[in-house]
Amino acid sequence: MFPRGWFIWWLLLTLHTPACCLEICEYDSDEVICSQGLSECTMKNEILLVKNDAVDVQNLTAYFKLCSKSKESCTLCLMIDVELHIHPDFDMEDEGHSGLDEEGDNEEMRNPKAASVTVCYQTASTLPACKKVEFKVNHTALTEQNQAKQISMVITEPFSVSFSSKVLVYSSKSDLTREVVVPSIDEVCSQELRNCVEECRVPKxxxxxxxxxYVELQFDGRNNSLLSVCVQYEKNGRCQSWNRMTIPLSSVTHCMCLKAWYDQKYVRSLHCPFTDMDLSQRNVWQNLSVSVGQAQTTYGTMLSWNLSAPCRLEGEVWPCHRENSCREMKGFRQQLSNGTWKQNSKGLWEKIGVFEDINLQLSPCVMVKVTGMGHELGPFCFNNTDRxxxxxxxxxxxxxxxxxxxxFYLLHDFVKKWVWSWHHGGFVKIGRKGNVVLLSPPDVDDAVSESVCQLGFLLCKQGFNVSVDQWSRKEQSTLGPLPWLYSQLLELNSRWDRVVVVLTRKALERTEEWAHQHKEVIKTKWEDKGVSQIGSPYSDVFTASLCLIQADKQLGRAGERFLLVKFDSPLRSDRNLPELLQGLPLFQLPSQTPALLTELIAGGTAGRSGGKTWTGWKWGGSDGWRAKTKY
Known part of the structure; x- marks a missing residue:
């Protein structure tokens, strides 16, 4: 607590020591300087106020300076000058005990007497910090000179004191109390001494x-990770936080300013670098908006207008009647520079005005002329409720x-499918998606294998029940490739189920080789070797699919169950395919992916013939694979 109670703060209004410009002095630690007649001066920290009746404090002066630690660094110092009055009979007293022994009187007169004075300082939010100065009074100097002596105290980096702080300084021996205000960081950094103050160092x-x-911002100085930046329009505008080092060129205006600083204790540098850019002026005009409405006052209804822009503008606003052109109503012009501009929540500057004695039933309009623009803006019209x-x-x-x-456009395909369903014997579930068996070509490389897997994932996302031979290697090892394929084909029991065979250059060559072999020779090889003697699962499954395709074509149902897809360069025509594959639907991926999905959803109805309906596959023993068809 302050001595003499909180009432002392009211008393400070008449004793306030105004802040002044800081000077610089060369101190790097606490020091005390005593005037002539006082010797052996020392200063130490003191917790409590200690009174010394032999020494009175006549005057107390406190102020701040910048103490230089080095040529490039300085800090705040509290300077306290204390004027003391020492009693003339101080030589007859001994720290509060009067009287002297008769023996040794002359010796004590020659020796100096010890004394002390305590001075405290504090801010409004901290406890007092006290400094006690101890010294000895030289009797000879005291009698020869004026009895008023002075002590100068230098306190470097005073406790809890910073720029703009209000500090109360008082002594233990009198009612003298002084308040001193530290200059603000902005004041200090505006002086020539700013080069040595750490807090004055700002990013460039x-x-x-x-x-x-876009405009790229670059700041020179300390670590940019500690940098804070905000953007404001006009120097007195509200600064909005900006956490990017780029600004869109369309947002740059002549009144845009940037503040940058390293920490809260550091001064903030203000930069307005776009003042002379022609583009920045045009951006203001392009982001200008005007709205017109009605305002209700005690005097009646008036025409109100609201103009907003990134920067404050100069110009004129006036009402007009809209006929062939907007004819001005004389005597109503208002200047944009008059009145008050306010910044809204979006950071735009707004100017609001009203026109009195305007008939709103005639739907009046407002015209705007901005200084610097080559043309007028408007008309901006008021629309009544009926209109x-x-x-x-x-x-x-x-x-x-x-x-x-x-x-109608979105449901066009649905309507077409519904009509097709009606013409083919009744309603079916439109968009139903069935089973798809996806077969890889023989001896595929990594790129083709990845493409096959991606196609399988795509069909799964589209809602198909997909079986890919590459995903079933474990089952093929257990059952064998051909039984595995047979088990998959047993699931193809609906018109929406298809077998998709992937073609590559190797697949076309294998098809040609297979087609040139005699049917009986192939049958003999299959019966003699058996499933276990054929090494490549790709070759087994692909060769089996060729057998099924041939059986399908012999029954006159080419293209009902099998589709061909190709990932590499497209074929010029169907004739480039081996004869066995000609007539089957061929899709070039990825360009024809939508057509492939449509074919799978529609179930290949365009390729169906007569009233044949697919019912499944049957293993024919020594006759190999046979397709069973119901007529």
Missing amino acids: LRFSIHKDN CRLSLLVVGVMLLVCLTAII
């Missing part, structure tokens, strides 16, 4: 304009028509 801004229509309702009705009808057209 550089910027460059890129062809990609607004009519406009809303027209807009509503147009929206309804557009919505109907969009729905």
Whole structure:
């Protein structure tokens, strides 16, 4: 607590020591300097106020300076000058005990007497910090000179004191109390001494304009990870936090300023680098908006206008009647520079005004002329309620028509499938997706294998039940490739189920070789070797699919169950395929992926013939694979 109670703060209003510009002095630690007549001066920290009746404090002065630690660094110092009055009979006293023994009187007169004085300081939010100065009074110097002596105290880096702090300084021996205010960091950094103050070091801004229509900010100085930046429009505008080092070129205006600093205790540097850019002025005009409405006051209804822009503007606003052109109503012009501009929540500057004695039933308009622009802006018109309702009705009808057209367009494919379903014997579930067996070519490489897997994942996402030979290696090892394929084909019992065979250059060569072999020779090899003697699962499954395709073509049902896809260069025509594969639907991926999905969803109805319906596959023993067809 302060001595003499909190009432002392009111007393400070008349004793306040104003802040002044800081000077610099060369001190790097606490020091005390005593005037002539006082010797052996020492200063130490003191917790409590200690009174010494032999020494009175006549005057107390406190102020701040910058103490230099080095040529490039300095800190705050509290300077306290204490003027003392020492009693003339101090030589007859001994620290509060009067009287002297008769023996040794002359010796004590020659020796100096010890004394002390305590001075405390504190801010409003901290406890007092006290310094006790102990010294000896030289009797000879005291009698020869004036009895008033002075002590100068230097306190480097005073406790809990910073720039802009209010500090109360008082002594233990009098009612003298002084308040001193430390200059603000902005005041200090505006002086020539700012070079040695750490808090005055600010980042320096550089910027460059890129062809990609953005401005890159570059700050020179300390670690940019400690850097804080905010953007404000106009020097007295609200600063909004900015956490990127780029600014879109369309947002740059002549009144845009940037503040940058390293920490809260550091001064903030203000940069307004875009003042002279022609583009920045055009950006202000392009982001200018005007709205017109009605204002209700005690005097009646008036025409109100609201203009907002990134920067404050100069110019004129006036009302007009809209006929062939907007004819000005004389005597109503208002200047944008008059009145108050306010910044809204979006950071834009707004100017609001009203025009009195305007008939709103005539739907008046507002024109704007901005200084520097080559043309006027407007008209911005006020629409009464009846016209607004009519406009809303027209807009509503147009929206309804557009919505109907969009729905018809989106459901066009659904309607076509519904009509097809009706013509083919009744309603079916549109969009039903069946089973797909995806077979790899023989001896595939990594790229083809990855493409096959991606196609399998795509079909799964589209809702198909997909079986890929590459995903079933464990089952093929257990059952054997041919039984595994047989088990998969048993699931193909609906018109939506298809077998997709992937073709590569190697697959086409294998098909040609297979087609040139005699049917009986192939049958003999299959019966003699058996499943276990054939090494490549790709070759087994692919060769088996060729047998099934040939059987399908012999029954006149080519293309009902099998589809061909190709990932590499497209074929010029169907004739480039081996004869066995000609007539089967071929899709070049990825360009024809939508067509492939459509074919799988529709179930290949375009290739169906007569009333044949697929019912499944049957193992024919020595006759190999046979397709069973129901007529």
